[in-house]
Amino acid sequence: xxxxxxxxxxxxxxxxxxxxSTKVFWISALLGPILxxxxxxxxxxxxxxxxxxxxxxxxxxxxxxLGVEIRNEILKSDLHRFVQLVAFRSSFEExxxxxxxxxxxxxxxxxxQSVDDFVDSLMPYLLxxxxxxxxxxxxxxxxxFATWWNENQDLVVELVPDVSSERxxxxxxxxxFTEEQLNTLVENETLLGYIVIPSDLVQTTENAKFVTKxxxxxxxxxxxxxxxxxxxxRYRVEQANIPEADAQWVVQxxxxxxxxxxxxxxxxxxxxxxxxxxxTESVSVDEVVTRFAPAVYQYVLWFMVFFGSVxxxxxxVEEKSTKLVEVLLSNADASQLMDGKLLGIxxxxxxxxxxxxxxxxxxxLLGALALPAFLPIExxxxxAVFKPEYVFNFIVFLVLGFMFxxxxxxAVGSVCTSxxxxxxxxxxxxxxxxxxxxLIVPLAMDPSGPLAIALKFFPxxxxxxxxxxxxxxxxxxxxxxxxxxxxxxxxxxRWAASRIYKKGxxxxxxxxxxxxxxxxxxx
Amino acid sequence: xxxTNSVVFESASKTFGDLSALDSLSLSIPEGSIYGxxxxxxxxxxxxxxxxxxxxxxxxxxxxxxxxxxxxxxxxEIGYLPEEKGLYPRMRVLDFVVYMGRLNNMDKxxxxxxxxxxxxxxxxxxxxxxxxxxxxxxxxxxxxxIATLVHDPKLLILDEPFSGLDPINTDVVRAMILNRVKxxxxxxxxxxxxxxxxxLCNALVLINKGKxxxxxxxxxxxxxxxxxxxxxxxxxxxxxxxxxxxxxQIGRGATLRINEEQDTHELLKAIVDRTKVIKFxxxxxxxxxxxxxxxxxxxxxxxxxxx
Numbered sequence: 001x002x003x004x005x006x007x008x009x010x011x012x013x014x015x016x017x018x019x020x021s022t023k024v025f026w027i028s029a030l031l032g033p034i035l036x037x038x039x040x041x042x043x044x045x046x047x048x049x050x051x052x053x054x055x056x057x058x059x060x061x062x063x064x065x066l067g068v069e070i071r072n073e074i075l076k077s078d079l080h081r082f083v084q085l086v087a088f089r090s091s092f093e094e095x096x097x098x099x100x101x102x103x104x105x106x107x108x109x110x111x112x113q114s115v116d117d118f119v120d121s122l123m124p125y126l127l128x129x130x131x132x133x134x135x136x137x138x139x140x141x142x143x144x145f146a147t148w149w150n151e152n153q154d155l156v157v158e159l160v161p162d163v164s165s166e167r168x169x170x171x172x173x174x175x176x177f178t179e180e181q182l183n184t185l186v187e188n189e190t191l192l193g194y195i196v197i198p199s200d201l202v203q204t205t206e207n208a209k210f211v212t213k214x215x216x217x218x219x220x221x222x223x224x225x226x227x228x229x230x231x232x233x234r235y236r237v238e239q240a241n242i243p244e245a246d247a248q249w250v251v252q253x254x255x256x257x258x259x260x261x262x263x264x265x266x267x268x269x270x271x272x273x274x275x276x277x278x279x280t281e282s283v284s285v286d287e288v289v290t291r292f293a294p295a296v297y298q299y300v301l302w303f304m305v306f307f308g309s310v311x312x313x314x315x316x317v318e319e320k321s322t323k324l325v326e327v328l329l330s331n332a333d334a335s336q337l338m339d340g341k342l343l344g345i346x347x348x349x350x351x352x353x354x355x356x357x358x359x360x361x362x363x364x365l366l367g368a369l370a371l372p373a374f375l376p377i378e379x380x381x382x383x384a385v386f387k388p389e390y391v392f393n394f395i396v397f398l399v400l401g402f403m404f405x406x407x408x409x410x411a412v413g414s415v416c417t418s419x420x421x422x423x424x425x426x427x428x429x430x431x432x433x434x435x436x437x438x439l440i441v442p443l444a445m446d447p448s449g450p451l452a453i454a455l456k457f458f459p460x461x462x463x464x465x466x467x468x469x470x471x472x473x474x475x476x477x478x479x480x481x482x483x484x485x486x487x488x489x490x491x492x493x494r495w496a497a498s499r500i501y502k503k504g505x506x507x508x509x510x511x512x513x514x515x516x517x518x519x520x521x522x523x
Numbered sequence: 524x525x526x527t528n529s530v531v532f533e534s535a536s537k538t539f540g541d542l543s544a545l546d547s548l549s550l551s552i553p554e555g556s557i558y559g560x561x562x563x564x565x566x567x568x569x570x571x572x573x574x575x576x577x578x579x580x581x582x583x584x585x586x587x588x589x590x591x592x593x594x595x596x597x598x599x600e601i602g603y604l605p606e607e608k609g610l611y612p613r614m615r616v617l618d619f620v621v622y623m624g625r626l627n628n629m630d631k632x633x634x635x636x637x638x639x640x641x642x643x644x645x646x647x648x649x650x651x652x653x654x655x656x657x658x659x660x661x662x663x664x665x666x667x668x669i670a671t672l673v674h675d676p677k678l679l680i681l682d683e684p685f686s687g688l689d690p691i692n693t694d695v696v697r698a699m700i701l702n703r704v705k706x707x708x709x710x711x712x713x714x715x716x717x718x719x720x721x722x723l724c725n726a727l728v729l730i731n732k733g734k735x736x737x738x739x740x741x742x743x744x745x746x747x748x749x750x751x752x753x754x755x756x757x758x759x760x761x762x763x764x765x766x767x768x769x770x771x772q773i774g775r776g777a778t779l780r781i782n783e784e785q786d787t788h789e790l791l792k793a794i795v796d797r798t799k800v801i802k803f804x805x806x807x808x809x810x811x812x813x814x815x816x817x818x819x820x821x822x823x824x825x826x827x828x829x830x
Contacts, residue, residue: 003628010625018613323609327670330576330603331626333595506578 007332011340015315016347029352033359056171057220058182058194066197066231071128071170073227078156078163079119079126079149084108085160087115094155096148103141122146168192168220179211186213192220201228202235258283289384291471295444296385297394298436298468304349305401305463306433309409310426312345316413316505317422325505334502335494338414342406393470396483401463404490405433407497414504415517425513436464447472456482459489496521527554528587529678529709530575535584537570537733544570546733547584552711552726557704559720559727560713561810563818567733568713569606572680575711576603589678599627602676606683606713608667612656616647619655620670627674634673641669645695661692668696672703679703681712685719697723717811727810729817736771736817744813750779750787752794753802760797766790771817775801778817 019025061067086092086101087108104118105111124134125146137147149156157166171191182194193212201208208228210221237247259280319325319341328337369382408429416422439461443452447469455465456474466482473479500520512519530552537545545567552558560568573579574586577594588594594601611619617638624634642648645665650658658666664687671679679700685693700710700723714720720727727744729737737744752761758772766785771778781790787805794800 007626010622014611014614014622018611022613322611323605323607324611326573326578326605326607327603327623327667328626329578330601331598331623502578506573 004333004336007336008340008343011328011332011337012343012347015341015344016351019344019348020351029355030359032352033356036360054167055192056169056190057192057224058171058177058185060177060179060182060194060196062199063197063201064199066201066228068128069231070197070224070227072123073231074164075126075128076119076123077227078160078165079122080115081160081163082149082156083115083119083122094152096144100141100145118142122149126150164223168223183211186211189213193218195221195224197228202232202239260287286380286384289381290387292444293385293387294390294393294447294468294470295440297390297470298440298443298464301394301398301401301467302433302436302464304353304398305405306430308345308349308402309405309433310430311349312342312406313409313413313422313426314419315341315345316410317416317419320414320417320505329502329505334505335498337505338407338410338494338498338501342403342410345406346402389473390470393467393473397463397467397486400483400486400490404459404463404486404493405429407490407493411497411500411504411517414501415507415512415520417508425517428514432460436461439464440468443468457485459486462486462489528552529554529556529589530558530711531585531587532571532574533585533587535571535574535581535586537567537574537579538582543733545574545581545730548728548730548733548735549584550728550735550738552709554709555704555707556725557700557710557712557723559724560711560730561715561717561720561727561814562713562730562736566730568730569682570733571730572603572682572711572713575680576601599674600677602671602674602679604668604671604679604681604684606686608664608687610655610658610663610666612654614655615652616655616658616666617642617651619666620673623670624673627676629674637673637675638669641672645669660687661689664688665692665695668699672699677708679708679710679712681710683714684712685714685716693719717814721810729814731818737813741810744810748781748783748785749813750781750790751802751804752777752779752800754794754798754800756798761794764790764793764797 059067059070083106086097087106092098092101100106104114106114106118108115121142122145125136125138125143126149127133134143136143136150138144153165157163171185179194179196182191185191186193193210196207196209196211198204198207210218210224212218212221233247233251237244242250259282262279262281263276264279265276319328332340365382409426412426412429413422416425439451439455443455443465446452452465452469455461456469458465462482463486466486474482500517503520503523528551532548532550534547534549535545536543536547548567548571560571562568570579574581575588575594577588577598585592586594589597589600591597614622617635620638620642621631621634624638625631629637639648639651642651645668647662647665647669650662655663655666668684671681681700684696684700688696697719700712704710712720712723721741724741726740727738728735729744753775754760754777755775758770758777761767761770761772761777761779764770764779766782767790768780768782770780779790781787791800791803794803
């Protein structure tokens with residue numbers, strides 16, 4: 001046994017050294033995280049560009065001033081977002097904002113009304129049309145804030161990136177324009193589109209319309225509708241002679257605060273007998289993060305299993321191409337060679353992950369440690385994500401999953417003489433491996449549902465499902481049973497693969513498909 | 524040479540599905556000998572070697588290597604040079620040889636020392652730190668040979684060791700084989716070059732289509748106890764001839780193995796009575812001629828025991 005392990009270690013060490021002794025490896029390992037970040041930024045940027053339009057829109061207002069009121073509603077919304085941020089945050093580089101917070105008594109947690117009141121006091125200085133505004137500058141706090149607001153829009157956008165003016169700006173040429181003129185501007189993409197407010201919008205939305213060139217990108221219309229609805233709703237409430245407070249109550253959304261049950265152990269006062277009481281408590285952000293963290297673990301686990309297995313398969317095909325296989329097989333058992341290569345690839349992957357952890361993990365860790373300072377509530381991100389049971393589960397099922405699929409892919413690689421043949425022959429296994437990625441969200445949403453329970457016992461998916469549902473682990477006996485079940489299947493995978501590998505590595509003809517593999521196992 | 528056998532095949536057969544790669548092969552390879560496996564392409568030589576190495580197991584019969592029927596248990600005493608030679612291109616020459624030594628249970632220190640000695644012997648010491656991919660083909664073959672020898676095996680199995688070598692390197696390999704035998708190693712080699720087999724081997728087996736067509740010492744194979752005959756009937760007329768041990772006929776040509784005491788004149792008379800003789804040759808044939816005779820162009824080697 002010791003000799004066997006010594007051989008495995010030798011083969012693994014050689015594979016590892018050969019992989020990590022190339023410049024290409026280190027360049028790839030070091031550039032990998034940078035490329036990932038670049039790709040994420042580019043994809044995020046492009047997604048933002050395509051999902052949300054950015055540009056100008058025009059409004060043709062046929063009513064008696066609804067357009068202006070909607071514009072003020074948008075302004076008020078932006079002010080509200082910004083003031084709310086000031087009320088939540090405890091520190092600013094801009095001393096003026098600290099003054100505002102103190103002087104206006106802004107405190108979102110203890111006094112939400114302070115935000116609304118301050119925004120109301122600001123509106124007279126900023127509202128549309130400009131002729132209606134109070135004059136600036138002024139000595140009062142709202143006047144000084146309004147002046148600051150006008151002069152520091154860049155900082156406003158920096159602090160509240162999704163402020164409306166950053167996305168949509170109302171086009172205003174300073175004179176009258178017709179629909180025909182706007183059609184031309186829309187067609188040549190000067191405008192995202194234009195909105196027509198009919199004269200009777202309060203009564204009916206029948207003639208309200210949004211004109212655009214690309215009807216699939218109508219987000220500006222949806223955004224505008226939200227503000228228009230609020231303005232129109234006020235008029236309708238007024239016309240119906242309903243008190244404002246009643247109206248607010250009528251339109252208030254119904255919401256249920258999510259709580260969860262908790263079982264608390266109690267000992268009775270008389271006999272000291274143990275009992276339990278079921279109570280409820282609200283769900284914290286920590287718990288939500290804890291709940292969804294396994295899904296991220298599952299993705300990482302899947303990534304490592306899939307790419308590790310494919311690397312193993314291509315490495316096996318390459319090993320055959322060196323024509324050294326016969327010598328190796330005369331010096332080592334087929335299973336020793338297979339185990340050694342599996343361990344070698346695993347070590348190579350761990351090296352890459354180590355590099356990535358240092359390059360990506362450090363900033364992420366620092367970010368996670370710093371994040372709570374920017375959040376209005378206390379969150380222990382590190383504690384929520386790196387729970388011991390998650391890390392343990394990850395290690396156990398990474399090892400089992402990688403071995404289960406790694407051996408299968410090794411077997412496929414052993415009977416192939418080209419990477420192309422190997423890709424074709426491994427396609428069914430690859431398809432099986434793709435499914436867990438598609439199941440990440442459904443499993444995370446219902447970790448104790450029938451799908452999760454059934455798939456926990458389906459060996460190809462056991463590692464992924466067990467990882468994803470780590471927040472809701474079964475009882476210890478069942479947990480151990482599942483691990484034993486997976487160990488048995490991993491052993492079976494190794495047994496079958498070594499039978500194929502032993503003969504497959506000497507095959508020089510084209511692979512004979514799935515039946516050929518079965519025949520190699522049976523003979 | 525001692526009386527102990529390094530390798531013994533006993534009715535060893537190997538089949539792949541319907542294909543019989545080796546059919547009931549029985550032979551013994553004495554310790555300290557140079558034993559040749561000759562035969563046309565696809566005859567079963569490599570399969571026989573793989574059985575000796577334990578890379579494959581016989582479908583029936585047994586193969587005993589260095590006294591063990593499980594050659595895996597003695598693999599560190601076997602050195603194998605395959606027909607298709609290859610190296611890890613990005614590995615340094617010394618590292619490669621040491622790696623192969625360590626796979627055969629050597630510790631790093633002694634593997635390195637032995638690797639350097641052999642690299643010196645084969646005049647490759649200046650290349651020890653170069654990557655294998657920078658070697659010429661001949662150098663690469665020598666490195667592979669060194670890797671075969673590094674653990675000082677008792678049994679050397681060389682599959683086409685002269686293939687692709689220039690005359691100088693061929694002599695180097697010949698010298699190495701002879702040196703090893705002097706040191707009591709057993710060398711088994713397969714080759715297509717009959718002159719090499721003839722000049723090197725103490726004994727050999729000629730395999731065709733999985734069957735041993737001829738087996739014995741070089742003297743036996745080349746001695747006059749074989750008669751080559753060309754006649755105009757099929758081989759059945761040759762059955763029961765006096766002193767004839769076996770007959771194998773391909774087309775009009777037949778090879779007759781005869782007892783040493785058998786008078787060839789008497790035999791010719793007996794044959795003439797049965798068939799029209801076109802050619803009757805009792806001179807010692809070269810291995811090349813024997814090969815051509817035994818295998819022929821349309822070989823159907825069917826050894827016929829003549830009682």
